[in-house]
Amino acid sequence: ASSPVTVTVTGAAGQIGYALLFRIASGQLLGADTPVRLRLLEIPQAVKAAEGTAMELDDCAFSTLDSVEIYDDATAAFDGVNVALLVGARPRTAGMERGDLLSANGGIFKPQGAAINAGAADDVRVLVVGNPANTNAFIAASHAPDVPRERFTAMTRLDHNRAVSQLATKTGAKVADIARLTIWGNHSATQYPDLSHATVAGRPALEVVGDDAWVRETFIPTVAKRGAAIIEARGASSAASAANAAIDHVYSWVHGTPEGDWTSAGIVSDGSYGVPEGLISSFPVTSDGGQWTIVQGLDVDEFSRGRIDASVAELVEERDAVQALGLL
Numbered sequence: 001a002s003s004p005v006t007v008t009v010t011g012a013a014g015q016i017g018y019a020l021l022f023r024i025a026s027g028q029l030l031g032a033d034t035p036v037r038l039r040l041l042e043i044p045q046a047v048k049a050a051e052g053t054a055m056e057l058d059d060c061a062f063s064t065l066d067s068v069e070i071y072d073d074a075t076a077a078f079d080g081v082n083v084a085l086l087v088g089a090r091p092r093t094a095g096m097e098r099g100d101l102l103s104a105n106g107g108i109f110k111p112q113g114a115a116i117n118a119g120a121a122d123d124v125r126v127l128v129v130g131n132p133a134n135t136n137a138f139i140a141a142s143h144a145p146d147v148p149r150e151r152f153t154a155m156t157r158l159d160h161n162r163a164v165s166q167l168a169t170k171t172g173a174k175v176a177d178i179a180r181l182t183i184w185g186n187h188s189a190t191q192y193p194d195l196s197h198a199t200v201a202g203r204p205a206l207e208v209v210g211d212d213a214w215v216r217e218t219f220i221p222t223v224a225k226r227g228a229a230i231i232e233a234r235g236a237s238s239a240a241s242a243a244n245a246a247i248d249h250v251y252s253w254v255h256g257t258p259e260g261d262w263t264s265a266g267i268v269s270d271g272s273y274g275v276p277e278g279l280i281s282s283f284p285v286t287s288d289g290g291q292w293t294i295v296q297g298l299d300v301d302e303f304s305r306g307r308i309d310a311s312v313a314e315l316v317e318e319r320d321a322v323q324a325l326g327l328l
């Protein structure tokens with residue numbers, strides 16, 4: 001077996017944390033041959049709950065789990081970290097203005113970015129799950145000037161997986177037959193789930209569906225509003241599916257994406273597809289096991305252009321707002 005990999009999870013005592021930690025510890029994140037040194041970061045009030053989860057992790061007797069440590073200090077929690085999963089964030093509560101939301105999250109992601117800068121391993125990979133995920137990743141990256149910006153990513157894999165599932169159901173195909181689907185832009189209601197390059201068992205998805213109205217009036221809003229539909233049904237936000245998507249994102253990053261296919265991830269823009277350089281936006285991406293690469297050369301028709309531009313405009317607004325608040 002290889003030497004242990006240090007994985008730090010923030011918000012470890014939250015509901016996504018509870019769905020995520022056991023899968024990481026059991027080897028599903030990095031593989032069955034890679035021992036995991038798990039670190040849980042929480043706020044002081046939630047440390048006791050995290051200790052309870054750590055007891056349960058012990059009780060699983062996972063052969064892949066090297067150790068579990070609990071922290072309420074970011075600098076210590078990220079010292080030597082190889083994979084950082086930033087799940088803990090300040091949710092929007094009733095009556096909260098966007099500025100308040102961004103400030104509260106700046107207060108979390110600024111020090112965490114600085115702590116990653118101070119102590120992370122040279123090969124660190126960061127995934128931000130906590131919302132607003134793209135902008136939180138942008139804030140953290142801005143406070144980690146010594147870490148290459150492309151190591152900071154934001155999760156849109158849950159949106160991607162939701163879109164794959166909706167398309168498979170509509171076409172009667174298996175999920176494994178769906179390829180080349182893309183989520184563009186922000187992980188928010190403005191996101192653009194794009195079927196224009198997707199295939200179903202090798203055939204163009206739009207041809208198989210044969211119904212533009214379904215794509216525009218049902219598919220896109222269903223994917224974009226799925227989070228709200230889950231809250232409505234469960235009385236709590238997506239947790240197991242979000243944890244699953246976080247596992248998928250890191251697994252694809254570390255193990256690579258399959259030949260001929262791609263996935264979706266929020267990564268730093270190099271200016272591709274007219275997305276301003278430096279923004280953390282979702283793109284069609286492949287991984288070679290080391291780094292993400294934006295799939296190049298896709299045709300963007302007028303409808304797609306409008307949808308991508310609208311979501312990217314929201315990312316620009318969020319960036320300008322955090323800049324005005326002095327969070328960068």
Ligand code: NAX
Pocket residue numbers: 010011012013014015016017041042043046087088089090091108128129130131132133155156157158159187227237238239242
């Ligand atoms: P919970 O409220 O259950 O858990 C959040 C945890 O974070 C709490 O235990 C809290 O104590 C902890 N926390 C807060 N500040 C912290 C800090 N500074 N350091 C360490 N821990 C801290 O939320 P949960 O349902 O687990 O969701 C977590 C985040 O994921 C939320 O921001 C949520 O909006 C976001 N989501 C993102 C998704 C995505 O696709 N990118 C989908 C699912 C989810 O909605």
